[in-house]
Amino acid sequence: MTDSVSPSSNAAPRVVTAKTSQLTPWQLLALSWCGFLALVLAIAWLELDFRLADVLYRWQGDDWALREHILLEGWLHRGGRQLSQWLGGLVILALLASHVSPKLLRWRRALWYLFLAVASATFSVAAIKQLVTMECPWDLARYGGKLPFIGLLEARPADLPDTACFPAGHASAGYAWVALYFFFSFTLPRLRWAGLTIGLGLGLLFGVAQQLRGAHFLSHDLWTLMLCWTISVALAGWLLVPEQPIAASLPEGA
Template sequence: MHDTLSHVAPVVAPRSLPAAGAIDLRTHLAAPLALFAVALTLIWAYGLDWRLAHGLYAWEGYRWVLKKAFLTQHLLHRLGHDLSVAAWAGVSLAWLASFRRDGLTAWRRPLGYLTLSVLVSTALVAAIKAGSNMDCPWDIDGLGGTRPHLGLFDLRPDSLPDASCFPAGHASGGYAWMALYFFFLMTRPHLRWRGLAVGIVVGAVFGIAQQLRGAHFLSHDLWTAAICWTTALGLFLWLRPKTNIGSASR
């Protein structure tokens, strides 16, 4: 095994970059939270959750025809979940390999951060979802179900069965990868916006697919995105190295 590894082209270690990982909390925390609060206020004030869900329900002929469609259920939901898990497993294996290959030593902390951030983000969303007791649109009266439409802070009658549809669990498999922003901030800062775009786009695609299936409201996805971003930021502030690796930020 040693002889085999000796013939593998060495991994180029990233260059030292002092203070490139320093971030402004006004930009990375205060501004996103402000946008989140404004978006939630607009959704509540204009009833956008209900309007959008009912509009999609009507567009699909007053039944969630996309609930079991190949594109939304099998491709974007099941396969999308599997690909996200596979990507996380790949990052985890790369992190473990960094303990055995000298060429990966400099990447150990960034890979460990990305592994932990994706895991914690998705686990946190799943834990909140398990205890939130919120219904999916497809269970609600007027959207194909029989249960009353209750808000996040409304009291739930004991006569209703338990539910677990808030926040959006599947979307977290995409939004958790917003942590790529901080991974690249530690390694290749000029790629950080592309990393952020990957997480946002994949999360939005997963979220829209679930809304088309009647599984979630718009606000469910917004909460998931907020949870994933703040988790990624918090773990970065905890785990970031004193000096970062990669080329100069631009």
């Protein structure tokens, strides 16, 4: 598969791919949400949240012994948040420079997209955490805490304290960067899979670290990923190539 960009040096780079299936942003989102909802239902039916948390809890001696571990709490929790903030700062600097330097002018639209996608994703996850009350594993009596488990759609007793553990806020510091896939698709298509790998890799790393600490269930991270992906796809369809479908590369024969 060969990728190329428009030969014009004055026009914004566009995705030009060979042998790809074209999906509009809304078709891509519809397929993504169908797959995601099927996965979430399977996790709920198989009780994978609890099965995984049970294994992690027992492995740590029936305690969240890694909750304050320097690698997980220091490097991957606090340090991971700082890394995402530094990356965001670099995007802002590049965006500001694109309004000054003619050489960066052709990158301005893509940089605006990346800034808005990452900022919107992290803000949306943080806002939902404040609106939805749900316990962390370490809050639950099942794992040494004091509270019962109340499902996302279950009625919540009025006497229970408010908690903010859903969706996974820290994982959004990584998963928000799945927007790099569309950023590079618009600018340097050969790097688009590397961009997607960075976003998924950081989100997975941060999410696993928090699960090991007892801060989140698996489904909390998956909801965060889906929210970040939804915002990235929707903004890509609006800001990057609104006049043509998004080039979604699918395996040949798919």
